[in-house]
Amino acid sequence: MRFLVSLALFCLTAVGPLRAETVFYLAHANRNDGSDVPTAAAAITFKEVVERESGGTIRVEIFPEGQLGGDASVMSLIRKGIAQGAIISVGGLKNIYPQIGVLDYPFAWKSLEDTYKVFDGPFMDRLRDDFTKRTGLYLAGFADTGGLxxxxxxxxxxxxxxxxxxxxxxxxxxxxxxxxxxxxxxxxxxxxxxxxxxxxxxxxxxxxxxxxxxxxxxxxxxxxxxxxxxxxxxTPYPWVISADFLAKLEPAQRDAIDKGVRDGIRASRALAANHRxxxxxxxxxxxxxxxxxxxxxxxxxxxxxxxxxxxxxxxxxxxxxxxxxxxxxxxxx
CATH class of the missing domain: 3.40.190.170 (Bacterial extracellular solute-binding protein, family 7)
Known part of the structure; x- marks a missing residue:
């Protein structure tokens, strides 16, 4: 595993500067099977939407199955600007943002639809602002894990x-x-x-x-x-993106990223519905x-x-x- 992580990091750092287009490296920890795995459905949809909506000016590369290391390693790569985003576990954020623990308020939900209403509403805006203030990163949203x-x-x-x-x-x-x-x-x-x-x-x-x-x-x-x-x-999957990366994008590129996240989250939720x-x-x-x-x-x-x-x-x-x-x-x- 250590060899695979080292090889992936070498590829990220060695070939990145030679690319003319903007590259978005997206990590997640699971199999990249969009027909069965919510994080994969989100990542694959994100890639398709961003590359299309950006007119090919942004290329998305997906690193599944922990190829870039565990959650802590991936978060470090995002902060260093080597990777641009990740769909990780809530537990993976606990060290840099312990406030994420409030999401574990127990025995409060009646259905998945209830969770979507809350995480698509004003509370999400408040949580996102607090997350950026404390970490310097951007919490784009939450992909579904497959149910309550x-x-x-x-x-x-x-x-x-x-x-x-x-x-x-x-x-x-x-x-x-x-x-x-x-x-x-x-x-x-x-x-x-x-x-x-x-x-x-x-x-x-x-x-x-x-x-x-x-x-x-x-x-x-x-x-x-x-x-x-x-x-x-x-316990959803937080979708974290480098705020520095987003700040350097052209408006049309940022729109493409935002749409890619929204559509990726919808894809993960659709898959969760199929798992009922x-x-x-x-x-x-x-x-x-x-x-x-x-x-x-x-x-x-x-x-x-x-x-x-x-x-x-x-x-x-x-x-x-x-x-x-x-x-x-x-x-x-």
């Missing part, structure tokens, strides 16, 4: 917080995810994605949380028996539990106060204000 989070485990069906007591639940390295798991009485265990299937198989962890599409894609139904439709989180039958497919191999309104409310009461308090303690008044802006957007939808 569900909770799977290998022990028993989960209908309420009491059913999670003592379970070990895998989380990403995101503090807010760990806070939510602890508030439910379970033990968060941080593991990288590639270690998750064997950890589930051997009982190192009892369960995990992800969109249903990720459970299907990762074949976690082979090592998990139960899945509960909690819809407790929406993933839960039905999981039902062929797993026992699916759908929460009643009362059961969902029990989860909400258990997690939201703990989350609000944690944001206030870790991010202060400005973090709480940003979270309140998100909550206002959710309540207004």
């Amino acid at each position: 989070f569900v909770l799977s485990n290998s022990r028993h069906a989960i209908h309420g917080p009491a059913d999670l007591q003592g379970l070990k639940i895998r989380t990403m390295g995101i503090t807010t995810h760990k806070i939510i798991v602890r508030a439910l009485g379970a033990e968060p265990v941080e593991l990288p994605w590639n270690e998750l299937p064997p950890a589930l198989r051997t009982g190192v962890v009892d369960g995990q949380m992800n969109p249903a599409s990720i459970i299907r894609f990762g074949k976690l139904y082979e090592v998990q028996k139960y899945v509960t439709l909690t819809n407790h989180l929406y 039958d993933d839960l039905t497919k999981l039902g062929e191999n797993m026992m699916v539990t759908i929460l009643s309104p009362a059961e969902h409310e029990a989860f909400r009461r258990k997690t939201q106060p703990a989350f609000i308090q944690a944001i206030a303690e870790s991010l202060g008044e400005e973090g709480s204000a940003l979270l309140n802006g998100l909550i206002l957007g959710i309540n207004a939808r």
Whole structure:
């Protein structure tokens, strides 16, 4: 892997200056299969739109599957002007912008359409401005990950917080995810994605949380028996672009970039809509539990106060204000 990253960086730095046209290097961590992977659908659409709308004055090159390294490495390349943009994980922003954690406000969404209304509305403008002020980068938008989070485990069906007591639940390295798991009485265990299937198989962890599409894609139904439709989180893919790069573009080129992002996000959302039958497919191999309104409310009461308090303690008044802006957007939808 280190060799591939070094080779990619050599190509970026060695051939870039010889090009007459403007080049946009776009990174994402997944397979570049636009028919099945939301980040790939966004990236491929972006390339097609930008190259067409710019009249060929901007050439987009896509670097999928972590070819430029992990999220931290990619963000460093963008800041250095070697790469121009990336579609990365929320966890990949936590070191440079911990305020991104407010997006993990739990048990607040009823559908994907609700998330789109909020992230296409005034809250997105506020978040974008805050992001640029604190990082010097541009948050163009959010690509879809494939749906709202569900909770799977290998022990028993989960209908309420009491059913999670003592379970070990895998989380990403995101503090807010760990806070939510602890508030439910379970033990968060941080593991990288590639270690998750064997950890589930051997009982190192009892369960995990992800969109249903990720459970299907990762074949976690082979090592998990139960899945509960909690819809407790929406964790989109932030689309980050170099602000310095954007500032140097001609107006028509900037318009092409903006349209490419908008159409790319639509492509990722369309693919997410196509994945809505993933839960039905999981039902062929797993026992699916759908929460009643009362059961969902029990989860909400258990997690939201703990989350609000944690944001206030870790991010202060400005973090709480940003979270309140998100909550206002959710309540207004």
